[in-house]
Amino acid sequence: MDHPQFVEHTEPEAVFSLLSDDNRIAILRALWYSDEPLTFSELHDAVDITDSGQFNYHLNKLVSQFVAKSDDRYTLTAAGARVNGAIDAGSYTTSGSMEPMALEAACPTCGGNRTLGYEDEVARVECDSCDVAAEFTVPPSAFVNCERGEIPTVAGQYLRTIAERLANGFCWQCDGPVEQRVCRLSEAAMWEESDSDDGGIDSDLSDTPVVEYECLQCGMKPTAGLTFALVSAPAVVSFYHDRGVDIRDQSFWQFATFSDEQVRSDDPFRASATFTVDGDQLTVVVDDNLAVVETE
Ligand SMILES: [Zn+2]
Ligand SMILES: [Zn+2]
Structure with missing residues (x-):
């Protein structure tokens, strides 16, 4: 193999539409502010979604693309970290x-x-x-x-x-x-x-x-x-x-x-x-x- 192979596995529109929900942004922000990977219940406690079925639904939408799960703990993928970095950069939320x-x-x-x-x-x-x-x-x-x-x-x-x-x-x-x-x-x-x-x-x-x-x-x-x-x-x-x-x-x-x-x-x-x-x-x-x- 001469070149590394990259496969585009999701359409960009589909990826960005995953983020069009307050609850999912709250989950990404909670993982961004946490110093270590969080368990399901720690992450649930860190966000303001009382219904655990709903919380589970939104979390699962993010897993693989923006959130990684290993040993029953959740952490951000590189893409998840970049979304947070872009929010902090203010490009989408502030203007000056x-x-x-x-x-x-x-x-x-x-x-x-x-x-x-x-x-x-x-x-x-x-x-x-x-x-x-x-x-x-x-x-x-x-x-x-x-x-x-x-x-x-x-x-x-x-x-x-x-x-x-x-x-x-x-x-x-x-x-x-x-x-x-x-x-x-x-x-x-x-x-x-x-x-x-x-x-x-x-x-x-x-x-x-x-x-x-x-x-x-x-x-x-x-x-x-x-x-x-x-x-x-x-x-x-x-x-x-x-x-x-x-x-x-x-x-x-x-x-x-x-x-x-x-x-x-x-x-x-x-x-x-x-x-x-x-x-x-x-x-x-x-x-x-x-x-x-x-x-x-
Ligand atoms: Zn370019
Ligand atoms: Zn001049």
Whole structure:
């Protein structure tokens, strides 16, 4: 057998319809809050369903997909834990928005002023004097216990986790495998989708190298700057480390830039991004698969 085999054993609609009942959610929450697997009667005591026939009925609906039973004790399956995690993330139960707030660091591309806004779980960074913008989803739970002034830092940290997830080859929306290619911005799907006659992406940026990711499962095609995509590359991390700087402590917003990037050749394709610390510069040259071929 060359590949692991996966069999889809239930239709998604059927799985989600299992959850459309308060009693079943109560059972999943009780197991989530318990430190250990529960017996039938312990679980029954933990939820507010007096009729034990009814309790048994709902519990049995959840067993196998969301709840596992072994040695007469019940616990959550990985899918059951994820449902609870999604409830805690607030994606289905809360919504939040905020007035755009100014980012401290100037736009690394043009030196303009940038703002961060948040609406319908989408964080959006915009510059008042160039077209370089960033848009990404952040669940409301990321901002729990966060003062307004800390929001840009927290949003940046969240964006860093997305960058690392993509660098490791996983989609951050569906966990599917992700492929990447480096190309000119004018060759990316994002360019075609932007209406350049109507305040779309500035044509000066058409030759800027970008990384286009594609999720092989859900089809999402996010585009990122080369600097952004290289933030966790070993050469970059050690360049900062050698100068006494932990790159994880740096504001992630400084890496949302198109300024120090260029396509160097087409055959073979080479593009570069430059990082600067205390006046020292590191230029990283990559091929069209984002493999580092040279550093200067
Ligand atoms: Zn700008
Ligand atoms: Zn995906």
